[in-house]
Amino acid sequence: AQSVTQLGSHVSVSEGALVLLRCNYSSSVPPYLFWYVQYPNQGLQLLLKYTSAATLVKGINGFEAEFKKSETSFHLTKPSAHMSDAAEYFCAVPGMDTGRRALTFGSGTRLQVQP
Amino acid sequence: EPEVTQTPSHQVTQMGQEVILRCVPISNHLYFYWYRQILGQKVEFLVSFYNNEISEKSEIFDDQFSVERPDGSNFTLKIRSTKLEDSAMYFCASSEGDLGNQPQHFGDGTRLSIL
Numbered sequence: 001a002q003s004v005t006q007l008g009s010h011v012s013v014s015e016g017a018l019v020l021l022r023c024n025y026s027s028s029v030p031p032y033l034f035w036y037v038q039y040p041n042q043g044l045q046l047l048l049k050y051t052s053a054a055t056l057v058k059g060i061n062g063f064e065a066e067f068k069k070s071e072t073s074f075h076l077t078k079p080s081a082h083m084s085d086a087a088e089y090f091c092a093v094p095g096m097d098t099g100r101r102a103l104t105f106g107s108g109t110r111l112q113v114q115p
Numbered sequence: 116e117p118e119v120t121q122t123p124s125h126q127v128t129q130m131g132q133e134v135i136l137r138c139v140p141i142s143n144h145l146y147f148y149w150y151r152q153i154l155g156q157k158v159e160f161l162v163s164f165y166n167n168e169i170s171e172k173s174e175i176f177d178d179q180f181s182v183e184r185p186d187g188s189n190f191t192l193k194i195r196s197t198k199l200e201d202s203a204m205y206f207c208a209s210s211e212g213d214l215g216n217q218p219q220h221f222g223d224g225t226r227l228s229i230l
Contacts, residue, residue, distance in 0.1 A: 032216050043119070043206055044158070044221040051216040090158060101213045102148065102160035102171060 002030050002093045004074075006106035014114050019063075019078040021109045023091030026072075033074045034092045034103070035065055044090065050074060061085070086113045117141045121207050121222035128197055129230055136192045136225045138207030147190045148208040148219060149182065151175070158206065164190065165213070194227075202229045 007022040025033065033050040048059025055067045061084075065076045076089060091106040120139045128134045140147050149161040162172040164182055181193045190209075194201055204226050208219040 034218060036221075041223075043121075043223040044208075046218045046220070049216060049218055092158075101146065101210075102163055102173070103150075103158075103219060104160070105158040107157050 002026055002028065002095050003104055004033070004091045004093050004106040006089075006091050006109050008109050009107065010110045010112065012112040012114060013081045015083055016080050019076070019081045019085065019111065021076040021089050021111065023065075023074045023076065023106060024072050025074060025093055029069060030093045032094055033065075033067065035059065035063070035074075035076050036090045036092060036105075037061075038088045038090065038108075040087070047076070047089070081111075081113045083113050083115065086111055119207055119209055119220050119222035121205075121225050123225060124223065125226045125228070127228045127230060130199055131196050134194050134197055134227065136194075136205050136207075136227070138190045138192075138222060139188050140190055140207065140209030141220055142188070144209035144211050144220070146170075146210045146213055146219075147182075147184070148210075149192045150206045150208065150221075151203040152206065152224075153200075153203040161192070170213075197227075197229045199229050202227060 003026045005024045035047040036044040037047050048057045050057050050067050058064045063078045088108045088110045090108050092103040122137045147164045150158050152158045160173050162176045163170045179195050183191050204224045206221050206224045208221045210217050210219045
């Protein structure tokens with residue numbers, strides 16, 4: 001079954017600094033990958049999705065992610081952090097190889113942005 | 116932009132009582148899901164629903180749980196006899212189709228507290 005691992009449960013950056021949130025998928029190449037963001041007291045909002053069409057995917061709020069098969073990674077980046085980026089970020093993969101459409105989520109990374 | 120709405124935002128229930136969590140998916144979506152997130156843990160898949168029947172479910176979704184689409188707009192999750200360990204945030208999601216690249220859109224969740 002597909003799975004994703006997020007390294008780092010908490011990441012703290014200064015405002016204006018580079019944001020890098022890590023996600024690695026299980027060894028079989030997934031056709032799709034997603035990043036979701038959860039702001040305090042809100043639901044999960046789709047940031048971006050990978051659909052095999054392009055390895056570099058741009059999302060909302062200036063975020064992007066690059067699919068790297070050689071590293072089994074789909075890390076999320078943003079060149080310059082803003083205070084409003086403080087949230088929890090989840091990498092997710094659908095269980096397509098088992099016929100499941102259900103999403104399997106990583107454990108999440110809480111991003112703190114320091115002024 | 117259309118969104119998934121969930122009610123109530125917070126539900127407090129005595130252990131052993133039945134609880135119904137309600138969701139209104141996005142109107143043209145055909146696939147519906149429930150997930151839960153126990154405090155400090157991963158978001159976990161419970162069940163998916165299509166064409167008025169369960170299409171898949173996880174090990175968590177035991178006989179205590181049931182789902183229903185009672186009318187053309189609502190999608191409900193019922194827990195028959197709640198346990199302390201059912202305390203969690205419950206998220207409803209919907210998607211247009213079952214292709215892996217059709218993302219699931221999430222509601223803001225219902226926080227269920229079992230006393």
